[in-house]
Amino acid sequence: MADLTAEVKEFAKQAGADLVGVAPMERFDGVPPERSPRSISPEATSVVVIGRRITRGTLRGTEEGTNLELYGQFGVSWLNQQFLALTTCEVTEWLEDRGWEATPLFPFPPEAYPQGIAVRAGAPAPNVYPDFDHAAIAAGLAEMGYLGVALTPQFGHRQRWQLIVTDAPLEGDPLLDAGLAEVCRDCADACPVGALHPDREQTLTIAGREFTVAGIDYSLCRSCRNGARPNPYHPSGKPDRLAAVCMRTCMMALEASGKLESSFATPFRVRPAWGFDRAGDPVEPASCQGGGE
Secondary structure, three states: OHHHHHHHHHHHHHOOOOEEEEEEHHHHOOOOHHHOHHHHOOOOOEEEEEEEEOOHHHHHHHHHOOOHHHHHHHHHHHHHHHHHHHHHHHHHHHHHHOOOOEEEEOOOOHHHOOOOOOOOOOOOOOOOOOOHHHHHHHOOOOEEOOOOOEEEOOOEOOEEEEEEEEOOOOOOOOOOOOOOOOOOOHHHHHOOOOOEEEEEEEEEEEOOEEEEEEEEOHHHHHOOOOOOEOOOOOOOOOOEOOOOHHHHHHHHHHHHHOOOOOOOOOOOOOOOOOEEOOOOOEEOOOOOOOOOO
């Protein structure tokens, strides 16, 4: 088991993965059937979680407010649908060539459920999709951040995830305990549209661990003009906030805290952050004006 796990991880890295972890299927106990990988592959024993980084420079055009499509290509569409998809496909084939069933999954939003009619009594309707951030936490790669997005010690929020559900006898990774969500709450103050509410905090339980998350009004996030984008797969899914000013502020705080393994010669924010409020008027987001010298 240990040898096979090490081999598939090594192959995933060779195929372009920056992050790879294994979640035993029991870590999804209690997950509703419409979000459980068991519903897709009942005989599977593990979920392999594969991540590829969003390069820090991909967020530069958004931080400066001068090229928002730079992130749209290298951080969203090309990264998810080409670079990461190719890595996931190659790892799936590697497992299949060794006699193990492997089902690749792309990050369709579970909020879009249901999209069909159940084919048999007791079965969830199509399309079943797990929560990929939750899967990354269950695989020991991440912790849930205060903004409801998975954070890793390598990149903070700067990665995309895809999954492989398999019956290969793989060894699960220990859950991560890096204190990544305990840095500050500046991200909540930074939101120019008032979508984040520390007074409405929630506790999420994932694979037996509890995480505190701000109350988030996703309807306001959908109207955000500060780097957020519509969900790339379905309008009912949560908006993509990885380039929004709240997440960029979180990244700054993680870098300043020394909690991330990656380090850079220059600070990310070198001038006050830009922003637009709900009315579309320019504002300077609070608590995120710090930058370089």
